[in-house]
Amino acid sequence: DQQVKQNSPSLSVQEGRISILNCDYTNSMFDYFLWYKKYPAEGPTFLISISSIKDKNEDGRFTVFLNKSAKHLSLHIVPSQPGDSAVYFCAAENPGGGADGLTFGKGTHLIIQP
Amino acid sequence: NAGVMQNPRHLVRRRGQEARLRCSPMKGHSHVYWYRQLPEEGLKFMVYLQKENIIDESGMPKERFSAEFPKEGPSILRIQQVVRGDSAAYFCASSPGVNQPQHFGDGTRLSIL
Numbered sequence: 001d002q003q004v005k006q007n008s009p010s011l012s013v014q015e016g017r018i019s020i021l022n023c024d025y026t027n028s029m030f031d032y033f034l035w036y037k038k039y040p041a042e043g044p045t046f047l048i049s050i051s052s053i054k055d056k057n058e059d060g061r062f063t064v065f066l067n068k069s070a071k072h073l074s075l076h077i078v079p080s081q082p083g084d085s086a087v088y089f090c091a092a093e094n095p096g097g098g099a100d101g102l103t104f105g106k107g108t109h110l111i112i113q114p
Numbered sequence: 115n116a117g118v119m120q121n122p123r124h125l126v127r128r129r130g131q132e133a134r135l136r137c138s139p140m141k142g143h144s145h146v147y148w149y150r151q152l153p154e155e156g157l158k159f160m161v162y163l164q165k166e167n168i169i170d171e172s173g174m175p176k177e178r179f180s181a182e183f184p185k186e187g188p189s190i191l192r193i194q195q196v197v198r199g200d201s202a203a204y205f206c207a208s209s210p211g212v213n214q215p216q217h218f219g220d221g222t223r224l225s226i227l
Binding site: 004031032034036041042043044045046049051089091093101102103104105106107 | 118120147149154155156157158159160161162170172173205207212213215216217218219220221
């Protein structure tokens with residue numbers, strides 16, 4: 001049972017356009033959400049996070065939107081740059097549930113085309 | 115300001131041997147987490163430790179796997195009597211506390227011959 005789902009294994013976007021990566025979750029106890037970016041043979045790099053008390057958080061070119069009623073979050077990258085090509089993981093945390101590990105989705109491979 | 119340091123980066127073991135993976139958290143971080151990533155999968159949580167304490171090991175296999183974070187020195191993930199299915203990338207992360215972003219090391223790629 002996958003509690004965090006990224007339904008698009010890959011996404012191709014033209015340089016300069018907006019990249020939108022989506023993530024759905026099933027556990028309503030999750031209250032903290034994060035996006036990570038990963039290059040091959042490296043560890044995930046933290047990008048941006050959002051607490052469940054907010055519906056939007058912005059940091060430079062990256063914006064995360066949270067829709068709690070739909071149990072859905074998305075990461076917007078604008079404008080997309082060639083260095084953004086990587087695998088993006090959505091992750092969720094339920095610290096109140098006694099387990100403090102992150103639950104990850106399977107990732108979306110973002111390809112930025114020139 | 116060094117990030118999370120994991121060593122070795124690559125580890126090869128034969129079936130039945132022991133594997134020891136080390137992780138030094140970021141300076142100022144007292145919370146350490148271990149994750150495993152199988153090919154084509156996301157990262158799966160294994161264990162969460164603070165200094166000298168295992169806080170949550172709900173993701174750890176019941177046998178052969180153990181973890182520690184001693185008062186001095188790095189956190190260690192130990193796998194005894196390794197089997198082929200243990201081949202994976204093992205990532206360590208650290209954070210200053212809960213509801214704070216976890217920062218990851220570059221992982222140890224374990225290969226079992």
